[in-house]
Amino acid sequence: MTTTVPLASYLFTRLRQLGIGAVHGEPGDYTLRALDFIRPAGLRWIGNCNELNAGYAADGYARVKGMSAFCTTYGVGELSAINAVAGSYAEYSPVVHIVGCPARMVYGSNRLVHHALETGNMRVYADMYARVTAAQANLTDARTAPGLIDRVLEECRIQSRPVYIELPSDMVEAQVDESRLSAPLHIEPPTNARDLEDAVVNETLERIYSSKRPYILVDGLVRPDGIVDEVNELARVTGFPTLAITFGGGIINGSSENYHGVHAGKFGSIDHTPYTDSADLALLFGPLLSDTNTQGWSVVPKEDITISFRRNSIDIGSASHELRIKSFMRSLLSKLDPSKISAGAPNPPLSSPRDLLKSLPPPDPSAPVDQDTFYLRLSPFFRPYDIIICANGTPLVGGRDFILPPGARLVNSGVWLSVGHMLPAAQGIAVAQREALEAGQQPGRTILFEGDGSFQATAQELSTIIRYRLDVTIFIVNNDGYTFERLIHGLEEEYNDVAPWRYPEAPRFFGAPEDGSYAVETHDARNWGELLKVLESESFGDGKGLKMVNVWMRREDVTRNFKAALVLAGKQLLAGSE
Template identity: 40%
Template structure:
């Protein structure tokens, strides 16, 4: 009775699902990924009235990857699954989003609160009356879990989850039971937008940290800046760019930070990844007497197998949660404010220039009479073909490492899953990224994936066709898992895959006449002809373009070779120690 009285007191009652989807619209979501299931069907009816579109993926794993790709372009994404069977299929993708700091809102249609309370033996459950098992699993890969079991708390829990998702740049989990969907909340709350600003640093602490940073910066003879993924994820790019441009210091990116910095800046020096670095980069970075590391994630693939040789004694780390100057940590001092003040106060610095990366083809590749497309030849050539504002997605494998050798034009967005490294990610992410690009008026989304990886999530080409998306897809046909071969099992059958007729797949997925153009390139000349084909390259081309790019099974970028060698060595040492 008390609940009914409280509902009657609401001046502008709206349904919980309407409130949820309107809040998603407010923060920039325009498309909802996911799959229908009987526990979320009524909630799905609220998507269109809220000004949102339903994507409709082929499976929940792909939907999770797609939401991840969408969020990396748009800033936040949402996925709807059903209880148990649906949400668990998405867990791998959401774990990747958690690992790589990608803000995805996961909404799960739940059985009714009465069914949960009575422990009913329902389908999609474990049959033991435990309705919390799955949310507990997702709690490990979410920065907030909001179980909407009480309509009087629902609006507050929704607002909190969305805010946490964006401020912490990680997935959140929202349960939506079937009997809560149409319960009432106060619609007047929507008149107050969510506060998505970061809490300011304590001014005294911030100023102290700024003074410490400036002291070491002015004392340094040849400092450099190194930008990594968390500068992107934690919305510090504006402050980072101000520091780069005002200081004139040589700036480098890590593999995960690729695309964070405009690569046509005169002080841009290339990709630093220890032994896997671009030409001249390792020497310049490792000889620096001070490294300003912004948003660093020092994972194995991001450092080419932990081959960084930069002392903490020469490093200042800027993070979302703290600043670390050499061995002194200042917790609770967020990088954004510190970077702004350092840029404003630094004055003249000692500058020793770094290398200038380019898209020149290596001499031995120019001299080679072989028509075979090689990794060393292809990736610099790609850099000559790319346009400003392109979105480039590279799969974990040869593409992910090859792109280090591609110098981007202005404002290119690079998407790859360097830390989580779930093969198949890139094709799903391409669907989400291409959809976000379409919403934002960005003309070209380009995917590079290996044949082995593509086979895991190929169905998302179907979703692209359904949503009338027109990305350019390159499937590298090199007969299997090349990255795995370089780690272990050079010619073993477990690294082989069935050879598909890849370019026949769009037709099998129901492409309409004129909706797709397919190509197969086997030689360097054929690649160059394709790159020079204006119709193929055009951002205004409304066709999905699908390319079989043939490379040798035993060829890989130099950075992949060195990283794989390091990984294999570490695995062997671990085995020997046991």
């Protein structure tokens, strides 16, 4: 006899089987009945202040846990979230977006219901989402719904991109066959053709053995591609000079002697181009080669010396081979013979952010905090397993100089760069960190660096952090507005200003308890002396509860070399308009 379960129960049980522990979202009338099935499936509900923030939070959670889910209502809710989902698609973050929809009979009628457009096409929003999701499912038939759910969840994990599920309100409790729940989903990528894999591995090894001036260049898709350990092992075994692109910061062990930091060319704190321009081999991993990520493509290696390692292909020069990266890397490492490597240490030696930090004199306690040294000097504050989040703007650039301890991670943006993304993302990451602690894993702190303009875009999520008593440390980089935009164009224009908030007072407004049940600590730091006092505080450093420090910086201050990049960006925008 076939046993059945409600469709919503099947869906949320599958999410739990995939390691998801919480579902973010915003309730709406089309979703309410479905939300009743979240807790019975062993999931937590995390209610956000709006749907856009829920999508951002799910994105952050997915970057840490490997997959996430959030719920919105039809039309107004899902459209509020589509910016976040598009960002997840652009940056390969595996998010399951569940949309509560009107009952099936509505789709077959011409009646105009709330949240619908007067077009006669009730699925117009689904059509929009098809452009920014890897797979979609419309659960209108109890016989096929379990299979559709399984298919889109498999695609979400395999492609590491968001998927879209329409759940009509009258299907929530539809009885479906539960037998599929006893079988695991097929989330392993297909294996490679052995002959092709062996041939490309051998060609790659020949290039590695014969190279005299090689380097490894790591970008941010290494993590969703699932090869962080393999790339670190390759860097360790070969000893090749290793660099990251901005989005790839924090992937390579920051204590490795052959890791020399983020490669930003002449716009970085260290210019590595004298070496990379004369290199004869570049091993490029997980590339997402956007203009902002590569400083106007200035750090992209020449094609003829490059082997690009992508999720589904290995590209040697202009030749592309369809291969799955995980299997390929395992084969490459198993056959690599370090004794055959002919490349020696780079001459002259390459410097690193570690060298820059050692060379810094002690700061003048009365001097204002400056962008050029702020991020370097913050590095000793970090601990193993911390997750450091850099919002778009000055933290994204400054965070390139972070020196991270083993096990620490950096989360930033490589192409989407949506203002306000990272505060809700930090909330989602903090939920994932709490789950790691509950599972007995080694958790670190959740530390966010956020500009004042970005903070104002999604500040409501501070209340979600407080509501769920999450542990988050926030450094607000307060430079009185949109400094990036000022330097690109409109240095003194009003449109680059933001309102002068009293940031340390925000937790009280957003409901932080005052009875000691949840630790809240806020500070103003107007100079180095005040900031160092905060950093040396044991209570601030413990990462428990909500810790905030409002770091005042000069209005036009950015890292010295990057100012030239912003001025150049302004000129390029002007040239493009002519």
